[in-house]
Amino acid sequence: MGGDMESFVEVDAASHFPVQNLPYGVFSSKNADAKARVGTRIGDFVVDLAALHEAGLFEDAFDSSCFTHDCLNAFMGMGRSVWTQARKRLQQLLSKDEPKLRDDADLRARVLIPVSDVEMQLPAKIGDYTDFYASRQHATNVGTMFRGKENALPAAWMHMPIGYHGRASTVVKSGTAVRRPCGQVQKDPADPKQGSVYGACKLLDFELEMGVFVGPGNKLGSPIKIEDAEDHIFGFVLLNDWSARDIQKFEYVPLGPFGAKNFASSISPWVVTTDALKPFTAKTSAGEQNDPEPLPYLREPGYSTYDIRLEVAIQAEDIGPEPFRVCESNYRHMYWTHRQQLAHHTVTGCEMRPGDLLGSGTISGDEEGSFGSMLEICWKGTKPIQIKDGVERKFIKDDDTVIMTGWCEGEGYRVGFGECTGKILPAQPQ
């Protein structure tokens, strides 16, 4: 499954969606009232998998009626052998040497839908959403800003992937406009005892993250072992964990972030599978975990991640026609891997279900241009980004659109995630 595979559907070399990718998503038609259903994507086409199912083209492989659902949960729950069968079958059907779809104009018309004719939906019904804090540089940056260099990392940080439960109801699809939240902000940030005022968040931020969709779950009380974790992971999306820094600052002691995070978290619509990412397996930028070595339940023989290039840009009227890039990072800048996150999440016996979402935590590299949030990029507002004469940013302004993208660079092709975008609407104080 290298770069030599080719489809009869023409795909640009810069496209995120060659036949090597074949991510899964849920789409509906813009101009028809057919219900939402599962698709994959190749080049500028969505491949209607419900239509392929109805044409009997998966028939002998597995029960493909899951592709007629309006969410991927059932398919996610079917496990790796089914995922691999589905992928093989799709790569075969789309290959330039296979006439079945290539030469059947009628079938092609039903199955290949121009992306401009569809509206993407959330890929899954997310039972639970968890967010981690697993990039060492990010945790060090934030810790340094708020607690000083000496105490930057919390005591537990090197011992476990620290995470917290998030809000599943407000995970929204890319393109959803996000209302700037209101809440309580401190009167005097230096003195919490002075209390707070009600108002719109003034320090609105993005967090550049990857999201992992869980495949088959586990039974309550039965942890997922690190060596089995890979088989419980369906695939990845881009995730923007919108954060209201000023609301967070007042509320988060001692139980963690709440309103500062629960107003929205945006994800990209196409779930890129671990089969598609495998060729881009890479060492983390941490290299090894040996100081300290993790406890055995977190120890990975194949400690590794994926080389996924990540970028964030801001689009706004005062910036001009082109989005302005504010950060370039890479998923390699993870200290705790997604497998370690899953093992830690379930070590207590916590039940996972297909379609559960795990956020990686903000992904920051060790250079300034690679920090994954405005908080870090502008170092708490002390170093604004100069965009052009008279135009700068410290945090996100009203009507700004934040655009995240990510892809793996192959030889002559890319396996990518498309975009995760969200525009900030002005607050509506009560």
Added chain:
Amino acid sequence: MGGDMESFVEVDAASHFPVQNLPYGVFSSKNADAKARVGTRIGDFVVDLAALHEAGLFEDAFDSSCFTHDCLNAFMGMGRSVWTQARKRLQQLLSKDEPKLRDDADLRARVLIPVSDVEMQLPAKIGDYTDFYASRQHATNVGTMFRGKENALPAAWMHMPIGYHGRASTVVKSGTAVRRPCGQVQKDPADPKQGSVYGACKLLDFELEMGVFVGPGNKLGSPIKIEDAEDHIFGFVLLNDWSARDIQKFEYVPLGPFGAKNFASSISPWVVTTDALKPFTAKTSAGEQNDPEPLPYLREPGYSTYDIRLEVAIQAEDIGPEPFRVCESNYRHMYWTHRQQLAHHTVTGCEMRPGDLLGSGTISGDEEGSFGSMLEICWKGTKPIQIKDGVERKFIKDDDTVIMTGWCEGEGYRVGFGECTGKILPAQPQ
């Protein structure tokens, strides 16, 4: 709807389930393979609401097909006018003066099912579960133990109902056995820098809470105003927020409790409606909120709660045949009410959905016998409860069953919650 209302079904004065209560739950039959469906309860009978629906007995009132579902979410979403209609119709059908059900032996046999023949299920598919920290005495106790008397309450505590997102997938029904979790516990509790060992939780605790089920939700970006909050609240259950104190201590800085809480939270099966609780409206034990006065979005003209008596007992072999009561508290010991919690939860625009669950936070009164967790009752293990010669408890032991109960005391009748129970099974370290 006072104590004078009577049903043709005989109900003991000590029963939690007279005709004044009529809670909602989901049940399945032990000896038939009929699917799970919605019921209410009177005395020792479950009233099969799907059967009443099929008999056409709600016909003109509202669309009662929601009672054939295996969860209450649809009914919860229909709102107060439907809830009130359903309650009126049920009280009428069950009244001693109404012949329709009373005199129809055939219908009665289909509709009234002895509780011994049913198995109760979770009342709703819980989209999101949130836990608050809203009893002042509890927060003061915990703060005093861990930060000293002077700094007992976190800075934000008097300004907002502090809460955190919990784990929806592991909310389990009363009677579900709970496996003692494993995780990371500190080598030296006084020195987090020494790190941790993997092992079974040694400090397993309950937290006595009430759970609120949300009725109609709100649109993303549109907060629920405090004056409208009551209409978004369907009803209440007992909630045991199981807590692994030693796991919590190491993991919770800075993002809050995670594995310490996500292994299980138990709820009682019958959801008692706000209509049934209304006669028991009472001042909170805080009296007023005026130091400081809450911000306007949290200010309640009718600042009040319910007078719900709460008890926790432990049953175990070494204790003997009778459960031993370890605490008596009351829902009146809330500082932040459930309406304030809902208003605060949505002030950022967070979307609520029917069936979402809000935990009140541990409910502790100001006397020692009224503390709602073993942590407080035994003051961090320093004051074990002496149960009898040679038998004591500081925390919860393997094979202990924790039994919570709660009820409102009317004149000659009770409106109660039944029990929320859970037995702790020994850990299974990997």
